[in-house]
Amino acid sequence: MSSLIGCAGPAVPLLLLSFGLLVPFRGIPAQEEPDSTLTTIRVELDSLIPLMRAGKKEADRAEWLMRKRAMDETQLPVDTFFAGPFRVISLPEQRILAEEVFTATWEELRPLVDGSEELLEAWTFLFHHYWSRDGMVLEGDTLLRRVSLPKRYPRSSLERSATQVVGNVLMRGMPQDLLDWSGGQPRVESRRLAWVARELVSTPSQAVRGCFHGDLDWCVEAVGLGPEGANWERWYTPAELRLYVRSMGSPLLDQLEVIWEQCVLAEADEACFEYLRDRDPVIPLSVEARASLLGHALWTGGPGALGRLRGAAREPLLDQLTAASGMPPDSLLASWRTSVLEARTSAWAGLVRSPLSFLLWIVFFGALAVRSTRWRLG
Amino acid sequence: MFRQMLFVHWKGVRFGLIPFILTAFGLPLLAVQGVTAGPGSPEASTIQAARLLGQMQQWLPLFPLLATVTGVTLALSSWAWDHRANHVYALTLPVARWEYVGMKMAAGALLLLLPVAAFWIGGLLATSALEIPEGLRAYPTAVAFRFLLSALTLYALLFSLAAGTLRTAMWILGGFVSLAVLGGVLPEFLAESFFPALEGWSFLDWFVDAILEWPGPFEVLTGSWMLVDV
Numbered sequence: 001m002s003s004l005i006g007c008a009g010p011a012v013p014l015l016l017l018s019f020g021l022l023v024p025f026r027g028i029p030a031q032e033e034p035d036s037t038l039t040t041i042r043v044e045l046d047s048l049i050p051l052m053r054a055g056k057k058e059a060d061r062a063e064w065l066m067r068k069r070a071m072d073e074t075q076l077p078v079d080t081f082f083a084g085p086f087r088v089i090s091l092p093e094q095r096i097l098a099e100e101v102f103t104a105t106w107e108e109l110r111p112l113v114d115g116s117e118e119l120l121e122a123w124t125f126l127f128h129h130y131w132s133r134d135g136m137v138l139e140g141d142t143l144l145r146r147v148s149l150p151k152r153y154p155r156s157s158l159e160r161s162a163t164q165v166v167g168n169v170l171m172r173g174m175p176q177d178l179l180d181w182s183g184g185q186p187r188v189e190s191r192r193l194a195w196v197a198r199e200l201v202s203t204p205s206q207a208v209r210g211c212f213h214g215d216l217d218w219c220v221e222a223v224g225l226g227p228e229g230a231n232w233e234r235w236y237t238p239a240e241l242r243l244y245v246r247s248m249g250s251p252l253l254d255q256l257e258v259i260w261e262q263c264v265l266a267e268a269d270e271a272c273f274e275y276l277r278d279r280d281p282v283i284p285l286s287v288e289a290r291a292s293l294l295g296h297a298l299w300t301g302g303p304g305a306l307g308r309l310r311g312a313a314r315e316p317l318l319d320q321l322t323a324a325s326g327m328p329p330d331s332l333l334a335s336w337r338t339s340v341l342e343a344r345t346s347a348w349a350g351l352v353r354s355p356l357s358f359l360l361w362i363v364f365f366g367a368l369a370v371r372s373t374r375w376r377l378g
Numbered sequence: 379m380f381r382q383m384l385f386v387h388w389k390g391v392r393f394g395l396i397p398f399i400l401t402a403f404g405l406p407l408l409a410v411q412g413v414t415a416g417p418g419s420p421e422a423s424t425i426q427a428a429r430l431l432g433q434m435q436q437w438l439p440l441f442p443l444l445a446t447v448t449g450v451t452l453a454l455s456s457w458a459w460d461h462r463a464n465h466v467y468a469l470t471l472p473v474a475r476w477e478y479v480g481m482k483m484a485a486g487a488l489l490l491l492l493p494v495a496a497f498w499i500g501g502l503l504a505t506s507a508l509e510i511p512e513g514l515r516a517y518p519t520a521v522a523f524r525f526l527l528s529a530l531t532l533y534a535l536l537f538s539l540a541a542g543t544l545r546t547a548m549w550i551l552g553g554f555v556s557l558a559v560l561g562g563v564l565p566e567f568l569a570e571s572f573f574p575a576l577e578g579w580s581f582l583d584w585f586v587d588a589i590l591e592w593p594g595p596f597e598v599l600t601g602s603w604m605l606v607d608v
Binding site: 093151154155156194197198200201202203204205206208209212237239240243344345346347348349350351353354355356357358360361362365366368369370 | 419420421422424425427428430431475476479480483511512513514517520521523524527530531534535537538541566569579580583592593594595597598601602603604607608
């Protein structure tokens, strides 16, 4: 027995070791039935998912409550009010300023918006004139637009910003080709029309020149809405193309440089066409001029013009403009051209009324000189 | 007496005034230099119009600047002799103060006509030498008239400032700077505490608008100075 025991002495640990080594291989039977074990594990894991979701929901809710409490502690009270058709949110102490800014914006945009106010109904405008942005965080309102500038900017900048923001809202949803063509904003200010008048006289393009002379077919071409589409050769004469190529400057690529020199220096027309062949033709009148045509179409169209413009979104650009204006294309372009030429500034403007105020100021300054300390002391 | 005052002023300022007369004459000519008419084709005319307007834009700021500097120079020089003699001579003259100041002011204004006339003649020469492209018009007389009004306004303002002592001038300038600084801070403070209507109101903005828009004194400086325009 003892011998047995003696023999068994080293065998017991070996047996235990073997058993220990075999334990990991106890999975062999499971490998023989893998599907059932995996299914069991999957079921067990799946049973945990609702628990995990419930836990995450609770954690999210707790975090949201913490954030809300933190926001409520720092949130500033705001006023919501209407200025014209605009729903505006501002700090109570900025309400008067916000009302004045949005009223000025309404007066400026009214000719364009009249009859289409419903386009603004869904929108809220957040007005903030700040030293620091803190406290004006509004969450969850997707139809919110900001007129938000630091206080170092004057009121005129606020009005420009408001006009820009409202203009963007009005043009939202318009077809991309109209936005690209007009720069995204209709223009009606006479100050800008005066610049368009200068363009009409001085843009080196036969289309613009023809428009200035009153040929309405050329006016259509000058704003890039001609029936033949974009076309270097139709819009510009060879001399004008050469000027255009010269203004682009000498290219860096050797091959192009040779063509550029042939066009600009040797005055070879074919070289100019070749140089510009792969480039998109540049519409002769600038985006400002085109935006003024869009603004004019909306302005002459009267009430509902913006809605009609939206309604014609699938039509070609010229048809969209005529739909908005309610005029045939020729009449629209003729009245736009007339308004541009009428907006030309005269160097005499303001000089006629100036002399009266001028004389008063001279007398005032002269009177100040008589009241000088020197004399009074003397 | 007016002739004597005119002569005294002329004598004091003539060497300072001559450069302004020459500049006033030459500036309009420089503004259109090099803009020559093309071979007579329509596109050449348009290209010339583009160059002319572009060049005018570059030279444009110098016109009101010259009017300002000319007016200021004449105003400061008009009181130079009085300051040098501590106003004693002027006080011994048998004329009322307002009469003396009026004559002195008129003498300076009359001298101001020299650079203005030079500017007008320069403008007329510059525009007559040009072949004005179709669609553009020349405004030498209007711009010269604007030059006259601008220079006279600046002259009158500086004339009244220079009439006082240096201390008075410093008080006025200091007062203005203080107003500008306080005007930026006070309305904000008042808007937050007592008068919400002042929110967004800026003294400097208001002041600049008031002097640059009609009937402000410097409205004339802000108009069109284009010698050739649409």
